[in-house]
Amino acid sequence: MNFEFKVLGGDFVRAGNASSQVKKILKQLNVDASIIKRIVVALYEGEVNIVAHAYSGVIKVNIDTERILLMLDDSGPGIPDIGLAMQPGFSTASPIVREMGFGAGMGLPNIKDNSDEFSISSEVGKGTHLEILVNLKVT
Amino acid sequence: MKLEELVGHVGGNVICCKEGLNKEVEYAFASDLMSDVLTLKNENLVLITGLANIQAVRTAEMSDLSAIIFVRNKRVSEDMIRLAQENGIVLIEYPGTMFRLSGMLYNLGVKPVY
Numbered sequence: 741m742n743f744e745f746k747v748l749g750g751d752f753v754r755a756g757n758a759s760s761q762v763k764k765i766l767k768q769l770n771v772d773a774s775i776i777k778r779i780v781v782a783l784y785e786g787e788v789n790i791v792a793h794a795y796s797g798v799i800k801v802n803i804d805t806e807r808i809l810l811m812l813d814d815s816g817p818g819i820p821d822i823g824l825a826m827q828p829g830f831s832t833a834s835p836i837v838r839e840m841g842f843g844a845g846m847g848l849p850n851i852k853d854n855s856d857e858f859s860i861s862s863e864v865g866k867g868t869h870l871e872i873l874v875n876l877k878v879t
Numbered sequence: 880m881k882l883e884e885l886v887g888h889v890g891g892n893v894i895c896c897k898e899g900l901n902k903e904v905e906y907a908f909a910s911d912l913m914s915d916v917l918t919l920k921n922e923n924l925v926l927i928t929g930l931a932n933i934q935a936v937r938t939a940e941m942s943d944l945s946a947i948i949f950v951r952n953k954r955v956s957e958d959m960i961r962l963a964q965e966n967g968i969v970l971i972e973y974p975g976t977m978f979r980l981s982g983m984l985y986n987l988g989v990k991p992v993y
Contacts, residue, residue: 753958756937763941777943781917784941788934841913841930841938850918 741765741804747790747797749816752840755791758799759784762810769803772878779808779874782854785847786812786870792837793817794867803876807856810872819862826852826860880904880987882925882946882969889983891948891973894955899969902945907989909981913938921992927980929953936962936970945969950977 743765745758763780771779783799790797794816802809819825826848833843852858857873883900886893893900905923910916911930916938925946928935931953939947940962946969949955955970963970973980985991 753933755934756941759941760937773943777941780941784937785917840932840934841911841928842934844912844914846914846918850914853918 741802743801743803745799745801747787747794747799747814749791749793749795749797749814751791755788756784759787762801765801765803766808771876775874775876775878778854779810779872782851782872782874783810783812785851786810786872788842789847789868790814790816792833792840792842797867806877807873807875810870810874812868812870812872814867814869816867818864818866819860819868820864822860822862880989885925885984885987885989886971888987889973889980891971894970894972895960895963896967896969899945899967902969904945904989906992907981907984908992909977916942916944919992924992925984925989927977927984929977931955931959933958933962935959936966936968939963939968940966946971948973948980950975950980 759780766776794814797814800811828849829845831843831845837843855872856875859871862868882902882904903923904925906921907925909927927948929951931949936959948971950973952974
């Protein structure tokens with residue numbers, strides 16, 4: 741099953757719409773609630789990151805019986821030092837993003853924490869690519 | 880403790896989703912930072928916040944929170960109510976400070992997350 745969602749940079753009113761849709765789909769598929777929470781928290785963090793830092797982005801979701809794969813691609817400034825961005829507490833968020841309740845530097849570490857497999861790559865001046873894989877079976 | 884019982888003790892104005900007042904409350908977390916809220920794993924958790932915007936409700940949706948209590952007399956908007964209704968999240972406005980409400984809930988036996 742494949743789904744695709746577009747995300748607009750700076751649009752905090754709609755930030756979370758894609759994650760909300762994915763949560764509804766996973767509920768319909770009777771995925772365990774604790775696994776749904778890990779998936780949608782990771783996805784929501786990623787979606788907010790696109791809204792907070794990029795100009796636009798696309799979220800692609802691939803679901804099969806075993807696992808869900810989330811691919812987040814954005815067009816944006818990119819991340820110069822991924823190691824630094826992965827450190828809890830490091831953030832380059834603007835005051836507007838902080839007013840929305842984000843920008844504490846917990847997003848990327850929290851995405852990794854909620855994933856079974858996580859990868860990130862980025863090119864400065866172009867954008868950032870995230871892959872989040874979560875197994876759907878309770879182990 | 881049921882959410883209804885908690886509201887009975889501390890006061891506050893239940894703005895929406897009264898049907899959720901029968902939910903159990905075991906933990907509370909007080910923060911204006913949704914980034915921190917999203918790191919929590921606990922169930923039966925109520926969020927105490929002064930951040931009255933749509934993302935507070937979104938965060939509650941993603942984290943499976945049963946209720947949000949907005950402190951410092953912050954007002955809940957129509958957008959927030961709509962999103963809360965879609966997800967069955969109880970929204971409560973409370974006129975006092977975060978510190979006052981946290982103290983009251985602690986005395987009632989609601990547990991901190993850590």
